[in-house]
Amino acid sequence: MSAAISTPAQAGKFAASSARAVLWLLRARAILVLVLLLVFFTSMSPTFLTTNNISILAKHVAISAILAIGMSFVVLAGGIDLSVGSVAGLGGMIAGYVLTQGIIIGGSIYYPPVVVAVLLTFAICLVVGFLNGWLISKAGVAPFIATLGTLYIARGAALLISNGKTFPNLAGLSSRGNTGFDLLGQSFLLGLPVSVWIMFLLFAAAAILAAKTPFGRHVYAVGGNERAARLAGIRVPRVKLMTYLFSAFCAALVGLIIASQLEAAHPATGESFELNAIAAVVLGGTSLMGGRGSVVGSLIGAFVIGVLADGLVMLGVSEFWQIVIKGVVIVMAVAVDQLQSRLQSKFLPYLSQASGEVGN
Amino acid sequence: MSEPQVDVILEACNMVKRYPGTIALNDVTFRAHRNKVNVLIGENGAGKSTLMRVLAGVESADQGCIYLNGSAIAVRSPLEASTHGIAIVHQELSVLPNLDLSENIFAGRELVKSGVFVDRGSQDVQSYAALERLRKPMPVKTQAARLSLGARQIVELARTLAHGAKVLILDEPTSALSMAEVDSLFRVIDELKQSGVTIIYISHRLHELLHLGDHFTVLRSGRVVGEAPRADVSRDWIVERMSGRVNAAADRDHIKPSKSATVLSVERLSLAASSGDEAAQAPVHDVSFKVRQGEILGVYGLLGSGRTELVEALAGCRKKSAGMIRLHEKIVRIESVPDAMNAGIMLVPEDRQRDGLIPDLTIRENMTMAATRGLFLNRTKETARAKQLVKDLNIAARNLELPVTTLSGGNQQKVLLARCLMCSPSVLLLDEPTRGVDVGAKAEIYRILRHLASQGMSILFTSSEIEETRALADRVIVLCQGGIAAEFADSEVTDEALFAAASPTVGTTATPLSGMPAL
Secondary structure (H helix, E strand, C coil): CHHHHHCHHHHHHHHHHHHHHHHHHHHCHHHHHHHHHHHHHHHHCCCCCCHHHHHHHHHHHHHHHHHHHHHHHHHHCCCCCCCHHHHHHHHHHHHHHHHHHCEEECCEEECCCHHHHHHHHHHHHHHHHHHHHHHHHCCCCCHHHHHHHHHHHHHHHHHHHHCCCCECCCCCCCCCCCCCCCHHHHCEECCEEHHHHHHHHHHHHHHHHHHHCHHHHHHHHHHHCHHHHHHCCCCHHHHHHHHHHHHHHHHHHHHHHHHHHHCCECCCCCCCHHHHHHHHHHHCCCCCCCCCCCHHHHHHHHHHHHHHHHHHHHCCCCHHHHHHHHHHHHHHHHHHHHHHHHHHHHHHHHHHHHHHHHCC | CCCCCCCEEEEEEEEEEEECCEEEEEEEEEEEECCCEEEEECCCCCCHHHHHHHHCCCCCCCEEEEEECCEEECCCCHHHHHHCCEEEECCCCCCCCCCEHHHHHCCCCCCEECCCEECHHHHHHHHHHHHHHCCCCCCCCCEHHHCCHHHHHHHHHHHHHHCCCCEEEEECCCCCCCHHHHHHHHHHHHHHHHCCCEEEEECCCHHHHHHHCCEEEEEECCEEEEEEEHHHCCHHHHHHHHCCCCCHHHHCCCCCHHHCCEEEEEEEEEECCCCCCCCCCCCCCCEEEEEECCCEEEEECCCCCCHHHHHHHHCCCCCEEEEEEEECCEECCCCCHHHHHHHCEEEECCCHHHHHCCCCCEHHHHHHHHHCCCCCCCHHHHHHHHHHHHHHCCCCCCCCCCEHHHCCHHHHHHHHHHHHHCCCCCEEEEECCCCCCCHHHHHHHHHHHHHHHHCCCEEEEEECCHHHHHHHCCEEEEEECCEEEEEEEHHHCCHHHHHHHHCCCCCCCCCHHHHCCCC
16 A cells, blocks of 8 residues: 555645645634634533524624724735724714714704714714825825824824713604614614624625625735735725725724614723734734735634633633633634645645646 | 866755745755856756855755765855855845945944944954955945945955855856956956855856856756866857757747837936935936837846836836837826826836735736726636636646746746736836746747737837847847947847947956957
């Protein structure tokens, strides 16, 4: 038998198939980890897989998943957006202000309907996204620094709006004609929270955007090799700007959902959310160097973080240990990612040979 | 005494080095003779640079042993190589422009006093001594940014000497130098040889090698195909071994385009100097030329002549400061790459890895990159067009969904060519079209370009290789220090005339080159 193995063709085939298997396992690691976590927590706590619990879990996941989906494009294009948590907080405060304080037009206070409040929130948050994109693609500021700056600016603005106070009672008054804001975060559709539907819709749209449109291709190209992308006629600044706008859009959405869930807007909402989003993106196998990764990975990454957090709570693990465990998982994920890319470049000769044999 | 038992100082035995998709070194054994100029010669992509990077510890080989003075040594890093007395001066110089000469010479190996502080005094003295040994005494406090390319090369040499190099590897040391600078470099090499330094010299300028070399090793496609002392070497001997070279000029069959319409017309084009580098002058000034339909115009120039800057300006990725570009008689504004593409001008860049390929993406995605328009991608159409071009350009890729990095250099180059062709440009620009490409693919690329020209495409390529320029161009313009130094029709061009026109200080010195065998 050893003689059979030793013929070069078979050795090559063997190497190729085992290389494929290892690489497949590494690539699918996020979903494997998710399944393992689900199995583990279900066996440890009988109430873990109840409909009610899953619904709560999905609601938690939706927040970080929506941010992670927005962050995916930024990271794929080689950037990073640290401002999303602050922008979410700012978004909630803008909606809260408009719904409870109204807009002063010509000396009298006008209470616009919910739709206007929501649109205004998006508009202002997109201004922050535009500022990020402009600073990075036109002014040449490093993404880390530019978005660190807007992190502070947006958080400060959120605090300034209310002088640091919370806007309560966002459900609105029918006498003012601005009721309905609570629907976004609290209502259900076909048994699932609306925010979870929003997450899945956004995911579907983002997945199509990434895989099926020239814009998505350009994002990967810019992250993979910016100089080459430019020379291939891709308008690199525009692509980068779009990624930051999309990220700010997602952040605004999260700010609105949280404000609606709580029926209150608090200026500190969203603190350190950007780190959760980045962690989800990295867990999902997207390279922080850009150019490599996927939107579905980020979604799975968000689920891993969410399941881990809620599961540990149900098991009664102390909050402090939860933080440590989350850190360990993230560090391990990045280490495995490095392993994958090293193995991939090592095995590629075999894979290309093997594909040659198979033909196309 | 026993003369044939040669004195080998450095020996690399059975070296193997694989890269994804290609074998750069395939069981290569290379010997460097003590106190000699050991010439290593081969086409682009033959494995010369890889072998030298392995010897200098920049990369590690997959298999093989290195012996210094008969005992095996490990060379795992450039620092380790330098402790063994092996040093390399790369083709691309690594002088730090923001530091002065003595800081450069001791960069990374600073002399210290009291265990902590940099000993500027000793550094300056030793730096000056090293420069004097090279017959180039320069004030050691000069900032490196102020130096010419030739002077920077001297600084690199001084750096290796100051660290006591016994084996000195020079990778294409003359590619950026003027004739006078080449002369003085040769004198320096001679003196180094006398003073007990072994030189390994890489170049593909045959006349230099024949002038300078004591011992010759020829590489082709990662194998040693010839080894001989100078006495047994002739130009024919080298060419015979290097080639598999197709005589590309022979199958020139398309109609002379001398009567066709002018497609691209460049008038008084100038580019502003890039800021930051004080030594930089305007890279291109006052350049005018025309390219006709179906014509292949060669732009010959040495490194730093402005050839790359010229094509980059035409392709929209470099701002011009003055001048006009006409396409089919109409003035076009080219401020960006998309502007150039819309006008029908596309560039295949010189440095594929840096400016061309997107390594994480597949072969298909790389090919279609410039042609992605509209709202949604059409996978079926993309695959069909990519397959068609794979067939047309004879790209050795059976699975288009593998990363583009699995291809060999030649096939990667063809992928970039395919990327341009998908946009059907009317003017195709190529910067060093066959850099790092093996001989077979080189001939194929020439054939493809000639075919495209015969179909009416106008092609402008730049090259620093005389052979390539002569093989491919219908007409040649020579760039030197940013201006057009000469223009030749295909029939009147000679190697000597090209080289002379491209060298900045031609005629001012009596050169030892003039006595050399003609190419």
